[in-house]
Amino acid sequence: MSSKFGLNPWVTIWTQPCKTIRAIVENNPKYGFFSLATILGISSAFLSLYIYKVSKENFISSLILNLIIAPFLGVVSLYFNSWVLQITGKLFKGNAPFIHIRAALSWSKVAYILPVCMWLILLVMSPGIIFSKNEPTTTLFVSLILIISTVWSFIILLRSLQEVQKFSIWFSFFNIIIAFIISSLIMYLFGIVLSYVINIFY
Numbered sequence: 001m002s003s004k005f006g007l008n009p010w011v012t013i014w015t016q017p018c019k020t021i022r023a024i025v026e027n028n029p030k031y032g033f034f035s036l037a038t039i040l041g042i043s044s045a046f047l048s049l050y051i052y053k054v055s056k057e058n059f060i061s062s063l064i065l066n067l068i069i070a071p072f073l074g075v076v077s078l079y080f081n082s083w084v085l086q087i088t089g090k091l092f093k094g095n096a097p098f099i100h101i102r103a104a105l106s107w108s109k110v111a112y113i114l115p116v117c118m119w120l121i122l123l124v125m126s127p128g129i130i131f132s133k134n135e136p137t138t139t140l141f142v143s144l145i146l147i148i149s150t151v152w153s154f155i156i157l158l159r160s161l162q163e164v165q166k167f168s169i170w171f172s173f174f175n176i177i178i179a180f181i182i183s184s185l186i187m188y189l190f191g192i193v194l195s196y197v198i199n200i201f202y
Contacts, residue, residue, distance in 0.1 A: 004027060004028075005020075005023040005024065005027055006023055007019070007020060007023055009023070009024055009031070009032065009107070010032075010110065013107050013110050013156060014110070014111075014152070014156075017107070017108075017155070017156045017159040017160045017163070018159050018160070018162070018163040020107070020160075021103060021104055021107060021159075021160040021163050021164060022163055024103055024107065025099075025100045025103055025104075025164060029097075029099045029100055029102070029103040030099065030103075031103075032106065032107065033075075033078070033102070033103070033106050034071065034075070036074075036078070036106040036107060036109045036110060037071055037074030037075045037077075037078050037106065037109075038070060038071040038074055039074070039109055039110070039112050039113055039116055040074040040077060040078065040109040040112055041069070041070030041071050041072070041073045041074030041075075041077075042067060042070045042074075042116050043112040043115045043116050043119075043149075044070070044073065044074075044077075045063070045066035045067060045069075045070045045073075046066075046115070046116070046119035047115070047146070048066070049062060049063060049066065050119075050142065074109075078102060078105055078106050078109070079102070080183065081105055081179065081183055082098060082101050082102040082105050082106075083098070084179045084182055084183045084186075085101050085105060085161070085175065085176070085179045086098050086101045087179075088175055088178045088179045088182060089101070089161075089165055089167075089175050089179075091175075091178070092165075092167060092171040092174070092175055094165035094166075094167060094171075094175065095165075096164040096165045096166075100164040101161070101164060101165070103160075103164070104157060104160035104161045104163070104164050105157060105160075105161075107156065107160060108153045108154070108156040108157035108160060109153060110153075110156070111149045111150075111152040111153035111156060112149055112153065114145055114148065114149040114152075115145050115146055115149050118141075118142070118145045154176070157176060158172050158173060158176060159172075161175060161176065
């Protein structure tokens with residue numbers, strides 16, 4: 001690993017995102033993409049099950065289904081959001097190749113290893129907590145881990161995008177914020193259209 005990149009991306013991305021993403025895009029910008037998409041998908045799958053409080057009777061089947069489609073959803077999410085980042089980046093004269101932007105976004109999701117580990121630990125040690133609707137201590141713990149991973153992910157993306165686009169830190173920040181607003185709007189409109197179509201046929 002280190003011989004190829006001169007470092008171990010899975011370790012150094014946490015504290016040296018600029019140096020790490022530079023080594024990745026210069027050697028193999030596709031490296032780790034599917035693994036990171038899977039991490040993102042699994043994290044989202046567990047979170048959705050926790051938020052909607054799936055019953056114990058349906059949890060296993062719901063979990064298996066979510067884990068099966070998690071990698072696909074992670075890939076779709078990374079492709080879509082990378083495309084939005086590239087389009088909005090042009091507002092700030094960014095001209096990085098799509099695959100470099102995708103690498104920057106993908107590697108920012110390494111922070112979601114934290115909630116994935118948290119969900120697995122809870123599932124093994126105290127699965128009842130996941131189903132509990134009134135567990136303030138657990139809610140606080142889960143919220144803390146999610147906040148930490150989200151903030152860390154944002155910082156990695158901020159610095160990685162700055163590196164691949166050769167932006168200032170502020171251009172990188174506004175690129176991410178604008179892309180987030182646009183992608184959220186697109187997903188919201190897509191949800192409305194999908195609901196309308198479903199209502200027509202059902």
